[in-house]
Amino acid sequence: MKHFFLLCLSLLMTISDIRADVQVDTHVYNQELEALKNSEYYKIIFDHEDARQSTRQLRRDIENCKQLSFVQRLVRTVFLNLDTIVVNAHTMPHLYSYINTLCATHGIKTPTIFITTKSNFYNAAASKLLMSTGAIVIGQKIIKESSDQVVEAVIAHEIGHIKYNHINKIIAIVLACCYAGYKFSKRAVKNYDATLKIYYGKSLSPFKASIQIIHNAIYNQIFTSLALMVLVNKRFERQADRFAYEEVGNGKGLIKFFESIEQKHQNHKDDLATTSKVLSQSASELAWYDNLFLNIDYYITKIGFDLYRAKRWLYHNTPMGAHPSPASRIKAVQKYWADNNIVESV
Numbered sequence: 001m002k003h004f005f006l007l008c009l010s011l012l013m014t015i016s017d018i019r020a021d022v023q024v025d026t027h028v029y030n031q032e033l034e035a036l037k038n039s040e041y042y043k044i045i046f047d048h049e050d051a052r053q054s055t056r057q058l059r060r061d062i063e064n065c066k067q068l069s070f071v072q073r074l075v076r077t078v079f080l081n082l083d084t085i086v087v088n089a090h091t092m093p094h095l096y097s098y099i100n101t102l103c104a105t106h107g108i109k110t111p112t113i114f115i116t117t118k119s120n121f122y123n124a125a126a127s128k129l130l131m132s133t134g135a136i137v138i139g140q141k142i143i144k145e146s147s148d149q150v151v152e153a154v155i156a157h158e159i160g161h162i163k164y165n166h167i168n169k170i171i172a173i174v175l176a177c178c179y180a181g182y183k184f185s186k187r188a189v190k191n192y193d194a195t196l197k198i199y200y201g202k203s204l205s206p207f208k209a210s211i212q213i214i215h216n217a218i219y220n221q222i223f224t225s226l227a228l229m230v231l232v233n234k235r236f237e238r239q240a241d242r243f244a245y246e247e248v249g250n251g252k253g254l255i256k257f258f259e260s261i262e263q264k265h266q267n268h269k270d271d272l273a274t275t276s277k278v279l280s281q282s283a284s285e286l287a288w289y290d291n292l293f294l295n296i297d298y299y300i301t302k303i304g305f306d307l308y309r310a311k312r313w314l315y316h317n318t319p320m321g322a323h324p325s326p327a328s329r330i331k332a333v334q335k336y337w338a339d340n341n342i343v344e345s346v
Contacts (some may be wrong), residue, residue: 025147032092033115033143045085046117060085060117068112075129076112079137082121084114099136099155106247108163109133116140122264126158127167134162146257153244153253160243166236173232233322241329242336251333252344258326265312272302 037046045060060083064073067086089096096113103110111126111134121139128134136158143151161167245251279298283291315321316328324332337344 025149028148029092029095029143029151032094033140036087036091042085042091048118072112072132075132076114076135078127079114079125079135082114082137083117084137085117087113087115095138095151098152099159102156102159102248106159106163108159111136111159111162114138115143119144124154124158126161128162128165129167129171136162146260147253149250149253150256150260151253153248153250154257156244156248156250157240157254160240160247161236163243164236164239166240169236170232233319234324237323238329238332241332245333245336251337255330255333258330261326268305272305276302 036042042063044056045063047056064080064084064086067088068076073080087096089100092113092115099113100110102108111128114135114137116137116139119140122141122145123139124137124142126134126136136155138151138155138158142154146154241254244254275298279291279294286294316323316325336342
């Protein structure tokens with residue numbers, strides 16, 4: 001009897017696990033967003049087809065002003081300029097509850113939550129300036145095209161940026177570089193008669209000294225950019241990723257998100273290849289001059305895409321870019337699973 005009971009319990013747990021796996025790809029956040037967009041009060045804010053843009057923007061600004069003080073709006077200007085609307089526990093309760101619970105669990109104050117009103121923003125971002133609570137913006141396109149698991153992984157990544165104060169650290173590095181550049185420029189101008197005369201053969205006029213100050217400022221900007229590339233780029237992104245898959249435990253959603261980014265890039269490549277075949281097959285049906293100009297258009301498009309691919313590779317694989325490649329980020333999650341004997345199925 002005891003063995004029979006244990007067998008039944010084991011089967012019940014197995015069924016529960018199967019049901020949990022089946023329920024992974026829910027779209028509660030998308031349904032919640034659609035309900036908000038179609039509500040009588042908010043639909044004008046999300047309506048970009050209507051010509052009354054000034055009215056739409058005014059309604060959006062009214063809602064944001066009700067949620068945020070002048071100082072808060074000033075600090076969050078970058079996010080507000082993305083044409084966003086603040087959402088809360090009343091307008092999107094499920095999304096707010098997830099973010100609020102996640103932040104409470106990890107000792108973080110719940111940030112201001114923005115949703116883009118435009119449907120073509122497939123991205124998310126977060127920032128925390130000084131001692132503010134911070135803010136997170138979520139692209140409407142991510143919510144519409146992704147499962148709840150993926151949305152939560154993206155949010156966890158962005159909350160990681162807030163938890164580890166990445167924006168404040170970047171500001172500190174920039175200020176340190178600017179101060180170093182200022183001291184260098186001040187010293188150079190103060191002693192230009194003694195030091196820079198070596199290069200010019202005579203004392204510098206005030207005008208030339210001003211030119212030298214500008215030169216030093218440009219040099220300082222380059223130095224600051226290089227310092228950020230070496231000290232910051234990609235490190236903060238990897239740390240935010242680790243927060244999502246180590247501390248929050250949502251490596252599955254993170255992998256699915258990166259795979260979707262890779263798939264979008266592959267779709268663009270496939271579309272070009274298909275277009276090339278269609279153009280070749282249609283040659284006999286086209287006038288020679290149409291065929292010529294369409295081929296020129298195709299190769300111009302292909303060259304542009306190849307240049308984009310090269311730029312994308314440099315961005316992901318050198319210090320020039322802030323984000324590691326999606327493939328390397330997927331491997332990081334899988335390595336963490338392997339190192340910790342975690343069995344996951346994506």
